[in-house]
Amino acid sequence: MKEQTISKATIDRLPLYYRCLRLAQDDGMDIISSEELGRRLELTPEQIRKDLALFGQFGKKGVGYYVNELKFNVGKILGLDNHWNIAIVGIGHLGVALANYQNFIALGFNLVALFDNDPSIIGKTVNHVRVRSIDDLPKVAAKLKIDIGVIAVPAQFAQSVADRLIKAKIKGIWNFAPIKMKVPDDVKIVNEDLSVGLSRLSYYITGK
Amino acid sequence: MKEQTISKATIDRLPLYYRCLRLAQDDGMDIISSEELGRRLELTPEQIRKDLALFGQFGKKGVGYYVNELKFNVGKILGLDNHWNIAIVGIGHLGVALANYQNFIALGFNLVALFDNDPSIIGKTVNHVRVRSIDDLPKVAAKLKIDIGVIAVPAQFAQSVADRLIKAKIKGIWNFAPIKMKVPDDVKIVNEDLSVGLSRLSYYITGK
Secondary structure (H helix, E strand, O other): OOHHHOOHHHHHHHHHHHHHHHHHHHOOOOEEOHHHHHHHHOOOHHHHHHHHHOOOOOEEOOOEEEHHHHHHHHHHHOOHHHOOEEEEEOOOHHHHHHHOOHHHHHOOOEEEEEEEOOOOOOOOEEOOEEEEEHHHHHHHHHHHOOOEEEEOOOHHHHHHHHHHHHHOOOOEEEEOOOOOOOOOOOOEEEEOOOHHHHHHHHHHHHOO | OOHHHOOHHHHHHHHHHHHHHHHHHHOOOOEEOHHHHHHHHOOOHHHHHHHHHOOOOOEEOOOEEEHHHHHHHHHHHOOHHHOOEEEEEOOOHHHHHHHOOHHHHHOOOEEEEEEEOOOOOOOOEEOOEEEEEHHHHHHHHHHHOOOEEEEOOOHHHHHHHHHHHHHOOOOEEEEOOOOOOOOOOOOEEEEOOOHHHHHHHHHHHHOO
16 A cells, blocks of 8 residues: 555545445445446546555455445545544634534544634634634643644634644644645645635536 | 546546646746646646646647646636626535635635525625525525525535525535535536545545
């Protein structure tokens, strides 16, 4: 399972497989064929078989994939079995929306801390987690073993928040600020750009 | 430019190209090579040349792509030159965060209406747009020519909001509720699942 042999495009599809399998599980399905996965994900069955073959033999020829087993394995590849501890920095509207997002819990992430620099927000509770001062980040990060920092602050503060998270030795950053962030190589970053989904929709309705 | 000849994977990369070109433009670049695009997007130059060749001849061999021209053309393919009118339904924390999201405006979308069913929210103003009652949707949709409805309501209300948007003849739905929506074939839908980005980050930090 060497990272360099798996293309970014394949890696990007894994969370989609995981979500699709979770929904199949909710639908009570025991077995799912690559054709059905393809229909649900708008991918070819060949693509799916090729992607999943990279990680080992999860299916049975002529039968399909066992939903529970495949979901477990894809989740393991994605590292969801690590149950990462996440903290959100910036408890404005986006931060509160993220703190309340049920899907994170369904995926096994733990929301362990919330941070802001606004005294009128510090001390409040969102989704049973108390908002702390960003100045407490170093000691809280160590104590609560924060793995992932979510940046939900305005763009002009994003890099300085990233710097503080990096100093606090977090492993990864999930960035919602629309700027290109500077991070060292050993810290992983995923930039979330919400306008990508909207642009995609624009394409579909234009093509009608 | 027939939709059926372009793979979903390619379509999904177009908004990423657009964003990357926008940043290159902000950096003051006039020309960008497929190698540099590849480095920034973590794709191979071959993949980029193949993707962009599908839509015509945008580059000059040995020189690179003209940033402004390529951005303009990718934007046109994505239909961003239509300057779609968008409305958000559900003005909770997520709805407010989306209403304030600057990147939509940068892409040429117009936020024209906000809807909620909570009397304590109706009448308030977010990002210069007044929140209206969801009951006013039919007449407002026709009057303001709403193209895209954004669903930011809790999961249990999402399908009924979708049904109302469809009845109001919108062209596309951008759905943030974590449910599988039923929509007719002539209405396009993009489901946004924020947990995909977080799962991807989990993969990267697991692989270290």
